[in-house]
Amino acid sequence: MSLIDNIVLGFGTALSPMNLLYCFIGVFMGTLLGALPGIGALAAVSMLLPITIGLDPTTALVMLAGVYYGSEYGGSTSSILLNLPGTPTNAVTCLDGYPMAQQGRAGVALFSTTIASFFGGTIGVIGLYTLSPYLAGWAIAFGPADYFALMITGLVAASVTQDAPLKGLSMVVFGLLLGTVGTDVDSGVARYHLGYLELRDGISFIALAMGLFGVSEIILSLRAGSEDRVVENVTLRSMLPTRDDWKRSWLPAIRGTTIGSIFGILPGTGPTIATFMGYSLEKKLAKDPSRFGKGAIEGVVSPEAANNAGAQMAFIPTLSLGIPGSAVMAVMLGTLIMNGIAPGPQLMQTHPEVVWGLAASFWVGNVLLVILNIPMIGLWVRMLKIPYQLLFPAILVLICVGVYTVRASTFDIFLVLLFGVIGYVLRLMRFQLAPVLIGFILGPMIEQNFKRAMLFARGDATQILTDPLPGILLALSLGLIVWSVYKSVRRRDEPLEETA
Numbered sequence: 001m002s003l004i005d006n007i008v009l010g011f012g013t014a015l016s017p018m019n020l021l022y023c024f025i026g027v028f029m030g031t032l033l034g035a036l037p038g039i040g041a042l043a044a045v046s047m048l049l050p051i052t053i054g055l056d057p058t059t060a061l062v063m064l065a066g067v068y069y070g071s072e073y074g075g076s077t078s079s080i081l082l083n084l085p086g087t088p089t090n091a092v093t094c095l096d097g098y099p100m101a102q103q104g105r106a107g108v109a110l111f112s113t114t115i116a117s118f119f120g121g122t123i124g125v126i127g128l129y130t131l132s133p134y135l136a137g138w139a140i141a142f143g144p145a146d147y148f149a150l151m152i153t154g155l156v157a158a159s160v161t162q163d164a165p166l167k168g169l170s171m172v173v174f175g176l177l178l179g180t181v182g183t184d185v186d187s188g189v190a191r192y193h194l195g196y197l198e199l200r201d202g203i204s205f206i207a208l209a210m211g212l213f214g215v216s217e218i219i220l221s222l223r224a225g226s227e228d229r230v231v232e233n234v235t236l237r238s239m240l241p242t243r244d245d246w247k248r249s250w251l252p253a254i255r256g257t258t259i260g261s262i263f264g265i266l267p268g269t270g271p272t273i274a275t276f277m278g279y280s281l282e283k284k285l286a287k288d289p290s291r292f293g294k295g296a297i298e299g300v301v302s303p304e305a306a307n308n309a310g311a312q313m314a315f316i317p318t319l320s321l322g323i324p325g326s327a328v329m330a331v332m333l334g335t336l337i338m339n340g341i342a343p344g345p346q347l348m349q350t351h352p353e354v355v356w357g358l359a360a361s362f363w364v365g366n367v368l369l370v371i372l373n374i375p376m377i378g379l380w381v382r383m384l385k386i387p388y389q390l391l392f393p394a395i396l397v398l399i400c401v402g403v404y405t406v407r408a409s410t411f412d413i414f415l416v417l418l419f420g421v422i423g424y425v426l427r428l429m430r431f432q433l434a435p436v437l438i439g440f441i442l443g444p445m446i447e448q449n450f451k452r453a454m455l456f457a458r459g460d461a462t463q464i465l466t467d468p469l470p471g472i473l474l475a476l477s478l479g480l481i482v483w484s485v486y487k488s489v490r491r492r493d494e495p496l497e498e499t500a
Helices: 003-014 017-035 040-052 057-082 088-102 106-139 144-160 165-179 197-201 205-224 243-265 270-285 298-313 315-321 327-338 352-373 377-383 388-407 410-428 434-456 462-466 468-499
Strands: none
Touching (some): 003 017, 003 106, 003 352, 017 040, 017 352, 040 057, 040 205, 040 327, 040 388, 057 088, 057 106, 057 298, 057 327, 057 352, 088 270, 088 298, 106 298, 106 315, 106 352, 144 165, 144 434, 144 468, 165 434, 165 468, 205 388, 205 410, 243 298, 243 315, 270 298, 298 315, 315 352, 327 434, 388 410
8 A cells, every 4th residue: 555545544544433532532531631740641541441442443542542642742731830740751841841830931831832742743643654664564574583582672672771770671571470471372271370260361451551550650649648739820812922932942843853753763762761852952052051941942842842753653663563662552552452453564454444543543633632732721720720639539440440341350450459559669669660561561472472483493592593683683682681780780889989
């Protein structure tokens, strides 16, 4: 199919009444949850995952994607008005967004994030349409050994880019172990079920995601408590930028979009690194760097453009290779698998309506973001005034109901609460939870491709290492592990050298 055929198929699918409705629901709920401090895109997607059960796979992905980039945008609202990042990627927005609010320019900052997010998202959609077919066509020639090595590299890259690389690697291993629970598809042997019949079918992906990210977030927020904060009202008139604002914004928006597009494709980086890179670049290029941190509009526009561009471009390796670059992308792959669709380069040939319908829905969703967020900014401001004591019990009830409806199993409710406690303890110990979900999704796929590779090699593992592509990728993975160990050991030694 040509590019034009893909666009026509995609928009024909995305503009169907059902997909349009769920795209609106996803964008609305994503913006709503993203505006609440501390929820984050991953927790928002995990909380709303049960709603997609029983939906058409394309509709389910369209809604979850809307939740994803809706929450990424919504996080800028609390960042600007309260100096509390709604998501980790919005932390940079606080640096200049909140000072703008203190200067009475909160409306301009919110309007600028909307336009920058739309611009970055639009370029991301174009990149998705143009680059995905080439990457998928290249990946079709991959064999089991190539996929095994590529997934190992993706796992290692996703873990060593965390703040604590060794902790990230340990969380990947934890996710891999959780993925082995259940009946082996080749031998039929039930593994690590601990005597529970419910675990013979494996650990529920929804229970794991909602427990680790949804319930643990609720426990952390309730433990921290919340004080009543004064949030100023924002009017439509106050959102209009000046001519100088437009002049200062367009180049940072382009540069931020470029950075977000590059980092969004790379597994293990994602939009968070892109936002920091975009902000740093603008500060270096500025004629007066002292303006940054005091309400420079460039410090808001560039990170937000990078954020949305990176969020869209992260779908390229997910849809083309079947390898998630982030935990949210792992949820997307999990949704495909739950609907009986095998991810990978063949996805564009076997289910083109899923890929291109989802890609077109990104642009539709970005248009809905503009329509929703400019006239309805007052609603999001009022949402920030809801006391946590009322909000989080309601979310917890919805999580338990959602988990139960998937398999009508009370065991899954206890499982999600157990993973909630585990996630809470791990977060107190400063472990990153995203690698757990990536390891859980990729673990069974790695195992299957390794078995197939060994069958082709007749049990000779050296053939995997001597093949050019697998050998290079595995050597790269080993190098990343060695580098992360060296980096961690060096960090531990630095305080000792200073005290000496």
